[in-house]
Amino acid sequence: MEDFLQSLFAVSLFASNVLFNRQSGYFDTAAEEKPLLHTWSLAVEEQYYIIFPILLFFIWRERKDFAVWIIVCLGAISLAYSEWGWRNQPTANFYLSPGRAWELLIGSLAAIIVQKRGVRSNEIFAIAGMLAIIVSLFVFDHTTPFPSIYTLLPCIGVMSVLIFGGQGTLTAKLLGNRVFVGVGLISFSAYLWHQPLFAFMRIRFPEHANPISMLGLSLLALILAYFSWRYIERPFRKPINFEAPRFTMLKSSILWFVVFFAFGLGGYFSNGYENRLNEAERQYIKDLQNEYTAEYLDSKHRTAFANDGRRKLLIIGDSYAKDLVEGIVGTFGSDFKTLDVVTLNVARRCKNVLQDTPDLDDYLMPSDVHCFGDYHRIGSSKFDEIIRAADLTLVRSLWDVLPTREMPRTYDYLNTIAKDRVGFIGGQMFGTFQINSRNSLASPKKFAFDVNTKLPYTHQPTNLTSIDLFAEAEAIMGGRNYFSVSRFFCDKSHKCKTHDEHGQPLTSDGAHLTLPGEIFRLRQLFQHPQFKDLWVRNLELVPAL
Numbered sequence: 001m002e003d004f005l006q007s008l009f010a011v012s013l014f015a016s017n018v019l020f021n022r023q024s025g026y027f028d029t030a031a032e033e034k035p036l037l038h039t040w041s042l043a044v045e046e047q048y049y050i051i052f053p054i055l056l057f058f059i060w061r062e063r064k065d066f067a068v069w070i071i072v073c074l075g076a077i078s079l080a081y082s083e084w085g086w087r088n089q090p091t092a093n094f095y096l097s098p099g100r101a102w103e104l105l106i107g108s109l110a111a112i113i114v115q116k117r118g119v120r121s122n123e124i125f126a127i128a129g130m131l132a133i134i135v136s137l138f139v140f141d142h143t144t145p146f147p148s149i150y151t152l153l154p155c156i157g158v159m160s161v162l163i164f165g166g167q168g169t170l171t172a173k174l175l176g177n178r179v180f181v182g183v184g185l186i187s188f189s190a191y192l193w194h195q196p197l198f199a200f201m202r203i204r205f206p207e208h209a210n211p212i213s214m215l216g217l218s219l220l221a222l223i224l225a226y227f228s229w230r231y232i233e234r235p236f237r238k239p240i241n242f243e244a245p246r247f248t249m250l251k252s253s254i255l256w257f258v259v260f261f262a263f264g265l266g267g268y269f270s271n272g273y274e275n276r277l278n279e280a281e282r283q284y285i286k287d288l289q290n291e292y293t294a295e296y297l298d299s300k301h302r303t304a305f306a307n308d309g310r311r312k313l314l315i316i317g318d319s320y321a322k323d324l325v326e327g328i329v330g331t332f333g334s335d336f337k338t339l340d341v342v343t344l345n346v347a348r349r350c351k352n353v354l355q356d357t358p359d360l361d362d363y364l365m366p367s368d369v370h371c372f373g374d375y376h377r378i379g380s381s382k383f384d385e386i387i388r389a390a391d392l393t394l395v396r397s398l399w400d401v402l403p404t405r406e407m408p409r410t411y412d413y414l415n416t417i418a419k420d421r422v423g424f425i426g427g428q429m430f431g432t433f434q435i436n437s438r439n440s441l442a443s444p445k446k447f448a449f450d451v452n453t454k455l456p457y458t459h460q461p462t463n464l465t466s467i468d469l470f471a472e473a474e475a476i477m478g479g480r481n482y483f484s485v486s487r488f489f490c491d492k493s494h495k496c497k498t499h500d501e502h503g504q505p506l507t508s509d510g511a512h513l514t515l516p517g518e519i520f521r522l523r524q525l526f527q528h529p530q531f532k533d534l535w536v537r538n539l540e541l542v543p544a545l
Contacts, residue, residue: 014046021095038195078102086145121166132157189225310340314390327518392538
């Protein structure tokens with residue numbers, strides 16, 4: 001709720017792209033569950049519409065004859081930034097205006113050319129533009145970095161159609177078809193409607209969010225889009241008569257803007273109007289917000305050991321390693337401060353693979369190929385130095401296909417540097433959770449949820465893969481300090497307990513753990529003689545269980 005209200009506030013200020021950029025990463029809610037996620041592109045456009053006219057005014061006044069070349073130069077700078085950005089700051093490059101400005105500048109350049117010379121009729125260039133757009137639709141996929149130089153293809157294609165698709169061309173006849181014109185007229189409204197409809201379906205009725213229901217929602221979005229276009233968009237596109245009803249509509253729009261702004265601002269300062277929740281739900285949300293421990297993990301990322309006499313603990317991994325840290329903090333309390341903790345945060349998108357592997361690039365998005373630094377690579381002096389200095393190194397990750405396959409090689413290298421001072425901790429999976437499932441976990445009585453129910457997750461293909469990977473990891477890590485934890489929560493039939501004996505939820509999203517879940521897992525680990533010996537022997541800190 002707090003995230004939604006923040007997005008409502010940001011939309012009112014045309015700054016939702018900035019908000020979603022900040023929310024991306026470990027604290028990010030699943031994109032498909034954000035009703036206003038699609039407004040990031042509208043924010044980029046509005047920012048452009050505010051800044052570009054002012055810039056163009058000064059350019060036109062001072063150097064009108066160079067205006068086109070100045071726009072081309074600005075576009076080239078923005079394109080160069082986006083090429084750098086998708087490799088180094090992919091999230092910011094995607095959401096923020098600097099990496100997107102060149103796309104809009106191409107449109108402005110096309111408008112200037114058409115205004116000066118009119119729309120030309122050139123069959124070859126117009127068809128080439130259409131082909132560029134069609135190729136982009138079928139060739140580009142989720143692995144294509146956006147925006148980047150690849151994005152030039154559809155952008156230049158659209159520009160070519162705008163400039164050369166004059167009357168009489170095949171392109172003009174095709175795009176002038178009544179069906180295409182009709183879809184084009186309502187497309188903006190359809191864009192506004194589709195994401196909220198899809199998101200609320202996934203939030204409220206996740207069990208019904210199948211392709212058929214989504215197709216039905218798509219049709220509903222088109223119907224709503226037609227009425228939005230007819231009774232809102234079209235009147236606003238006409239000159240305003242201050243005596244006409246549409247001026248009343250303008251005043252109503254301003255009123256709604258103020259309402260949304262105030263509602264979003266109030267939600268921001270009240271933590272999502274948290275008083276509407278009961279104590280159990282508030283605690284659950286607090287666990288969700290704190291599941292990645294910034295104080296004990298992020299702040300110690302890539303720092304050096306203090307060498308102040310305390311035993312040195314190194315934690316390597318992704319958000320699941322942060323779960324581990326919270327469990328250690330919750331288990332040892334103030335005694336945790338007797339340890340000198342350093343962390344190496346390997347983002348999930350980078351895979352928890354610490355050495356070069358021939359097909360690593362096949363498992364990474366193009367924008368993530370460069371996400372490894374010296375601190376993350378086996379064989380680098382910085383990496384080896386920090387491993388050698390640690391009294392104990394624990395590695396915890398999502399452990400998907402590539403990291404699991406490379407686990408023995410990674411362990412063996414670390415163990416050559418830090419003999420018997422390395423431990424790998426396996427993963428657990430409860431099943432795929434949607435927001436209403438999480439609500440029932442937080443307040444089982446309110447949602448008539450049986451806290452003793454063990455949730456089967458073998459019906460989920462991704463989770464079947466996880467089960468196989470857990471078994472594979474145990475098999476290939478034989479004789480090493482590898483500790484499987486899935487059996488702490490799940491039985492042999494792969495049904496997993498979601499609450500402890502006090503009714504407290506053990507998982508926050510089907511994979512990460514709540515604080516009670518983290519403490520439970522660590523205490524179970526200390527029942528394992530091999531893990532307890534590894535911990536006590538190297539850190540000289542005995543858990544009070």
